[in-house]
Amino acid sequence: MPISPEIDVALSKYQDDILGRIRSLEEADKAAVEDAIESRYKLIGLSRPLYIWLQSPWQLTHAQPYISDFLIGSGPFVLSGFYGTRLGEIIRRICCTVGDETFQDFMSKVLPSDETFGGAGVGVGLSNAVSRQLQIRINNKPERQYTRELLSNLRSTLVQQDDNDRYFGRLRMFSNTDFLLPYMRREWGSRPAFRLEWGSWHVHRGLGVVDFARKFFNLNLPADDDSYIDCLLTLASVHASLSFKGVCLVSQGPISMCFDNEHRPHFEDGPCLKYRDGFSVYAWHGNVTTSEGVANPVTFEKIEEEFNVEVRRVLTTRYGEARYLSDAGAQVIDESHYGTLFRKRIPSDEPMVMVRVINRSPEPDGSFRPYFLRVPPSVTTAKAAVAWTFGMGENEYVPLQET
Numbered sequence: 001m002p003i004s005p006e007i008d009v010a011l012s013k014y015q016d017d018i019l020g021r022i023r024s025l026e027e028a029d030k031a032a033v034e035d036a037i038e039s040r041y042k043l044i045g046l047s048r049p050l051y052i053w054l055q056s057p058w059q060l061t062h063a064q065p066y067i068s069d070f071l072i073g074s075g076p077f078v079l080s081g082f083y084g085t086r087l088g089e090i091i092r093r094i095c096c097t098v099g100d101e102t103f104q105d106f107m108s109k110v111l112p113s114d115e116t117f118g119g120a121g122v123g124v125g126l127s128n129a130v131s132r133q134l135q136i137r138i139n140n141k142p143e144r145q146y147t148r149e150l151l152s153n154l155r156s157t158l159v160q161q162d163d164n165d166r167y168f169g170r171l172r173m174f175s176n177t178d179f180l181l182p183y184m185r186r187e188w189g190s191r192p193a194f195r196l197e198w199g200s201w202h203v204h205r206g207l208g209v210v211d212f213a214r215k216f217f218n219l220n221l222p223a224d225d226d227s228y229i230d231c232l233l234t235l236a237s238v239h240a241s242l243s244f245k246g247v248c249l250v251s252q253g254p255i256s257m258c259f260d261n262e263h264r265p266h267f268e269d270g271p272c273l274k275y276r277d278g279f280s281v282y283a284w285h286g287n288v289t290t291s292e293g294v295a296n297p298v299t300f301e302k303i304e305e306e307f308n309v310e311v312r313r314v315l316t317t318r319y320g321e322a323r324y325l326s327d328a329g330a331q332v333i334d335e336s337h338y339g340t341l342f343r344k345r346i347p348s349d350e351p352m353v354m355v356r357v358i359n360r361s362p363e364p365d366g367s368f369r370p371y372f373l374r375v376p377p378s379v380t381t382a383k384a385a386v387a388w389t390f391g392m393g394e395n396e397y398v399p400l401q402e403t
Contacts, residue, residue, distance in 0.1 A: 007109050007216065014212050021236065022126070023257055028237045028250075036234040037241070037248055049248040056275035057130050057196055057240045057251050064242055067249065087206040087232075090225050094213050106213065125286060126257075127198040129265040130240070130273065132288035132310065133281040197243065199236045207232050252276060260285050268294060289314040300327045309349045316352075322372035325354055339382040341375075351377045355385035 030053065038048045054060055095103040211229055214221055221229075239253035254273040260266035264286030265273060271280030271291070282289050289311045296302075298319045306312040316324050330344040330352070339357040346352055354372045363369055375385040387397030 036231045055277040056279040058279035196240045199238050284314040334381045336382050341382045
């Protein structure tokens with residue numbers, strides 16, 4: 001049975017709905033989230049954990065070595081691997097219900113619409129941006145006042161738990177800031193941010209496929225399947241979390257978010273993501289940087305002095321790659337009637353290689369404007385550079401007429 005033409009309209013509405021959820025600034029429904037996480041714990045035979053809600057992934061990263069070593073005695077575990085297997089089983093059941101031919105037609109229309117269907121691409125962009133910002137900051141020494149506030153947050157949560165005195169006792173034992181700060185500084189290098197678990201939209205496009213399929217086909221799935229999908233939809237609102245045996249740390253989402261037209265984290269005048277505790281993420285069209293990378297004027301000298309690769313890339317983009325290449329006195333490695341190929345070595349990064357070509361369409365004043373195109377570092381001739389911009393090899397590129 002062929003898919004009805006209404007799928008395009010329904011698909012567009014669904015994608016808009018998912019993007020709206022990902023960009024939502026509303027606080028998570030704590031009760032619903034905690035119930036959903038509890039069901040996730042039950043998958044591996046664990047009882048309901050103690051929940052500690054924090055204000056940002058930065059606080060999660062601060063708390064991880066403390067919770068691991070002083071309260072629990074073991075590290076966090078990852079449960080997201082269970083999602084893919086179960087979702088695959090549900091997809092197979094949907095396929096059997098609607099028929100192979102119909103489901104294949106459905107998939108052929110759904111997946112090309114967005115190769116990371118269900119908002120996964122936007123979610124991955126967000127989680128990657130936050131992770132990279134954490135890694136940029138992870139080597140900075142923690143401020144004493146910030147650590148005191150974090151410990152106060154943990155203490156106020158634990159003291160309300162009548163049956164968790166053992167945690168509170170250990171917290172009091174090790175909550176002396178003078179003792180904790182050196183430990184946290186030493187341990188952060190081996191406790192990277194990628195251990196955080198992100199919401200379901202961030203990691204599984206299969207969730208979007210299953211949810212859209214059951215709605216589009218008006219399916220009556222088994223109660224367990226529906227409950228499981230609803231559980232994952234709830235977990236999608238969890239911005240980031242860390243799961244331990246007996247304790248689960250959960251982060252609230254940001255209070256502001258900004259994107260460019262391609263749904264990449266981006267804001268030109270400040271942070272593109274900002275959290276309740278002040279932790280912020282700075283990005284330029286998806287490339288994570290620092291506050292200085294987006295807010296301050298860019299000079300050639302500032303680019304040359306910047307040691308962080310990602311920040312330097314943002315500064316170079318803002319300054320203008322062609323302008324930077326010119327000011328840097330880049331080496332000419334090839335020149336022909338196809339153009340001029342320049343190369344500039346970049347410390348701790350791949351070389352910048354650009355070809356200068358002439359636009360064959362005249363400007364209103366009759367002049368012909370030159371422009372630069374960036375190409376891979378492996379390119380060694382101007383002809384190969386121009387060919388690459390057309391998706392061709394050097395030997396394949398034989399233009400009959402240039403326009």
